[in-house]
Amino acid sequence: APHPPLMLLDSRFAWLPHAAHWNGLNDRHAALTRSQASIYLGSWRALVSGHFALLFELAMRRSPTRWTKATPEAWISILLESAGVPVAFFPCVAFVACSEVGLPSFSHTPCRPGQRHKYLWEFRTASRTAHCLASRGVCPKHAATDWQALQQAGLAPDVWNLGTLRRCLRCDNEPWLQRDVKRMLVRLGDEALRQVHAFEMERTAIVLRELAQALRVTAIFTLAPSAAAWIPVPAPRGA
Secondary structure, X not given: XXXXXXXXXXXXXXXXXXXXXOOOOOOOOOEOOHHHHHHHOOHHHHHHHOHHHHHXXXXXXXXXXXXXXXXXXXXXXXXXXXXXXXEEEEEOOOOOEOOOOOOOOOOOOOOOOOOXXXXXXXXXXXXXXHHHHHOOOOOOXXXXXXXXXXXXXXXXXXXOXXXXXXHHHOOOOOHHHHHHHHHHHXXXXXXXXXXXXXXXXXXXXXXXXXXXXXXXXXXXXXXOOOOOOOOOOOOOOOO
């Protein structure tokens, strides 16, 4: 599907596709202002200068239960959050494509022969967005999973408006993403109970704040629970 027009994206936010957040924020693509780009694209500089270690240590102090896995997506989230860059999401419009020509890939998830997409769940998410836009904001019950159907959609950029952006963002995602949200909320609740039983009231307060924030942000995506729903970043009004 076509990328949302920049005129629809509030420049106060760094805009990311809503998919594949993996314990952080999607690192496939971002729509940024120049000042945001200097932060987002400064990952390597932060790493080699040692600044990354400081940011990670501070992030773990603020939220030790949140960063359960070291992923590039987690690092992007820590980097933007530490710089005070608010994040908003737009519906996923693209996926990693496979090709039978070119240099070999060293990815731990190789492309399968004859398959045009690398990750089926990412293809399905982009397909849902394309079909939602084609129907002017109506989420499909079953999105097509074949390459030809997606190509034939032939969507023009003018299908985007604030209404379709908002409605297509709420389309149901993959079932395993919904399970991830439930597990996250349960884990935070269990952690809070453990701290109460240990009479660690200061730590309990921190975990409860995380849980409250998770519940608030999850409500934004009422119709589309996903692995990103618990991430404590604001979403712009009307988007």
